[in-house]
Amino acid sequence: MEVEEAIKNRRSVRSYLDKPVEDEKIAQILEAARWAPSAGNLQCVEYIVVKNPETKKALCKASYGQEYIKEAPVCVIVCCNMDKISHYGQRGVDVYSIQESGAAVENMMLEAYALGLGTCWIGAFNEGEVRKILNIPKHVRPVAIITLGYPNEKPISTRRELKDIVFFETYKGK
Numbered sequence: 467m468e469v470e471e472a473i474k475n476r477r478s479v480r481s482y483l484d485k486p487v488e489d490e491k492i493a494q495i496l497e498a499a500r501w502a503p504s505a506g507n508l509q510c511v512e513y514i515v516v517k518n519p520e521t522k523k524a525l526c527k528a529s530y531g532q533e534y535i536k537e538a539p540v541c542v543i544v545c546c547n548m549d550k551i552s553h554y555g556q557r558g559v560d561v562y563s564i565q566e567s568g569a570a571v572e573n574m575m576l577e578a579y580a581l582g583l584g585t586c587w588i589g590a591f592n593e594g595e596v597r598k599i600l601n602i603p604k605h606v607r608p609v610a611i612i613t614l615g616y617p618n619e620k621p622i623s624t625r626r627e628l629k630d631i632v633f634f635e636t637y638k639g640k
Contacts, residue, residue, distance in 0.1 A: 467580045476575060477623065479584025480534040482615035487539050491581050495614070496542075498577035502569035505562040510550040511570045514543040514600050521599065525611060528595035529588055538586075538613035543596065544571055549605045567609040574612060584617030 496513055504510070516522060517540055525543075526535040535541060546563040554562055575585045588611040596608045633639045 469576070472576045472579045476579040477584075477621040478586040479613070479615075479617040479619060479621065480586055481618040482534065482538045482584065482613070483618045485539065485616045487583065487615055491578075491583065492540060492542075492614070494581060495574050495577045495583075498573040499544075499570040502566065502573045504566055505551065505554060505558065508550045508553060510547045510563060511567050512545045512547055512606065514545065514602075516541040516543065516600075524599045525591075525596065528599060529591040529611060532588060532590070534586065534613055535588070535611065538615045540614040542574065542612045542614060543600060543608050544574075544610040544612060545602060545606045545608050547606050563607065564609065571610050571612060578614060582616070583614055584619075586613045588613065 492515060496515075499511070499513065500509075502511070516525065519536070522536050522538070522541055525541060526532060529535055544567050546567050548559055548563065551558040551563045551566070571587055575587065578585045589609075591608070591611060593608055596602070596611070597604075600608070602608055
C-alpha cells in the first residue's frame with residue numbers, strides 16, 4: 467500500500483468485529499510507532515497493550531463511557547516517560563512529549579490501516595483513573611488510548627479545503 471493511500475483513506479473506527487487481532491500485527495504496529503521521530507532520540511514514548519475485557523471496561527468508564535473501548539479487541543495506551551523527556555526542561559515536558567507521542571500514534575494508525583485494521587485515537591479520558599487502572603507510575607503520563615481491531619464500519623471523510631487552513635507569511639496571510 468502506498469503511504470498516500472493510507473493517509474487519505476484511514477478513518478477513525480468506532481465499531482469493531484468480534485475477531486481477535488493477531489499478535490504479529492500488534493507487533494508490526496508497535497514497531498511502526500517505535501520508528502516515529504523522537505526528540506534527541508530519547509525514545510520517551512512507551513506503550514501498554516490491553517486485551518483483558520475487565521480492564522477495557524474500566525478504561526471505558528475512565529473515558530467517559532466511550533463504549534467502543536470495550537468492543538475493540540485491543541487498546542494501546544500511549545504514554546510518555548517524563549523522566550526521559552525532562553532532559554529538555556519544561557518545553558520537553560509540555561511540548562516535545564505531546565509531539566513525540568502524536569507522531570508515534572500517527573505511525574501506529576497508518577500501519578494498522580495498511581494491515582486491514584481500524585483504529586480510533588481517544589484523548590478524552592480521566593488521566594488519574596487510567597493511571598490507577600494500569601498501575602502507571604507518576605513520572606509516566608498516559609497521553610492517548612488507541613482502539614484497534616477489524617472494522618465493522620467504513621466511516622466517510624469530512625475534510626476542509628486546503629485553502630481554508632494554509633496561510634502564508636502570517637496567520638490568515640494570502
